[in-house]
Amino acid sequence: MNAIPTRTRPAWFLAGVAFVVGAAVLALLVGPTSIPKWGTLLESLDRLLPFTIDSGLNESQQTIVGNLRLPRVILAMLVGASLAAAGSTYQGIFRNPLASPYLLGIAAGGGLGATIAFVNDWGDGVGAFDGVQLGAFAGSLLAVALTWTVGATGSSDRSTTSLILAGVAVTAFFTAFQTFLQQRNTEDLRQIYTWILGGLNTSGWTEVAQLAPVAVVLLIVLSFSGRALDIMAVGDEEATTLGLPVTQVRFVLIVVASLLTAASVAVSGLIGFVGLIIPHAVRLLFGASFRVIVPLSILVGAGFMVLSDLAARTLLTPAEIPIGVITAFFGAPFFVFILRSTTKS
């Protein structure tokens, strides 16, 4: 008898990688302009790899693949991976499968920050370090910081319950402020609303260059957090007696997951559902250990977001559907399907 503990099985991991690569290839190949398939893939490799590959595409085809489709696919991967990783971390920290990356007020804070930027004409959400992006990023982090501070007032030791309640209060407060501003500036409403629903339609290499360095580092940190999250699953008190510095670990993980979420929100708006459903689905399919949930959520989240974005831009061509609509519209039935099939067995 030599049972090994639950950990990411290589086969699952490879399946996850295959899913991401498959989704990316599909998203690169599909678009309103017909471009040779091999050429598209070769052109993408040419852009990604340090050496030159001749794709055989003409210049406008090269531009479409290299400057429109490829950065968008990469950004979708980063955003999906970030939201799913942050969601799985939050679910572990709060021992609550209903936790999402927006639990501590990031959505309301980001929404308020973006609204303030829109009504003051600080930017339009496009390009590197645009005013709306900075507003959303700052607002997100401000909301989490406020939640963390308020969460300590209910009890001396920031229990998960007091943090969740503080998040509810901060969300309500920021949302009220945001609604007030929107009512006073109805001319900006459409722009704000579109941003809130989320989208990757304006994404280019600048957004990738902005998000990628932060996201990759933080994603690596979170992929190693599974063991700590597993220990926290027995509750703060027992985890402490097992030697885990619970408050410190929770602080670090909340900071990392929140930074990751805020950075994603800044470039893509408030894409809902992914951070909640992907980790949950992974848990239902692959077990309750966060050593499995976190890394697999990153892969599944990345692939899911690429496919959602593909649907968002192709279903009603040439119109774009907000990606938040897609993630919920296709994600919800898919989730119900997983829920039903796993509870039966």
Next chain:
Amino acid sequence: MTTVAAVPELSLRDLSVKAGKTTLLHPTDLTVAPGEWLSIIGPNGAGKSTLLRAIVGATKSSGTITLDGASLGEMKRTERARHVAWVPQNPTIPTGFLVLDYVLLGRTPHRHLLAAERPHDLSVVHRVLQELDLTGFARRDIASLSGGERQRVIIARALAQEAPILLLDEPTTALDLGHQQEVLLLLDQLRTQGRTIVSTMHDLTLAGQFADRLVMLSHGQIAAMGSPSQVLTEQNVSDHYNAHVQITHVNGAVLVMSRIRPEPAPKSNS
């Protein structure tokens, strides 16, 4: 066999616990000899669980707790966890965890937070599972276990910590008679392998049979301490539990019987 190299003497000096303005445990002095089984008894709310939680560090306390003179409070969290293991009364059982993964959590203080388990950790866990007759359950979901099996799994997690001091909060309360005896015999066996056991107990008869020494807590302080026959007296139980009992001694065991009803009145046919 799990062996614990040297079992230290556990000593509490002026240990007290407050929750806000309420004192849960008044300053208490207590010494537990290496390899001793000390049972803490007392009515609900007497501070039994609080005392265990203070020793393991699950609650803040004042006063000193030492192991062979070394202060637990000054130890690093992981070092403390290598010395004292705790089996809570109502542990949080994570949903969907396998028995193996759960017991492996007991190895937490023995490795770095980010490190994967080493072969040694796994071999300790497998040995503990074997000792507790849980080998066949390793890949089962904890939620699918019976109450007795579950209690053994929780004890297994504490044993995987390889701590010389084992604290158990009501280890038998949720169990039927057979499983109560099974768990207590198991603890007795673990003790002979070199461990100090401090447990809280509700069942006074069982407490008296398995412990070397009893401490009766009442209103957060020690009301009586000594051998089972010294502590388990009708007077003590009546004073502190507000209960009517009859105590008899059979073959060296102290039997505490509840006597709620007055003597049955002689039947009259009128």
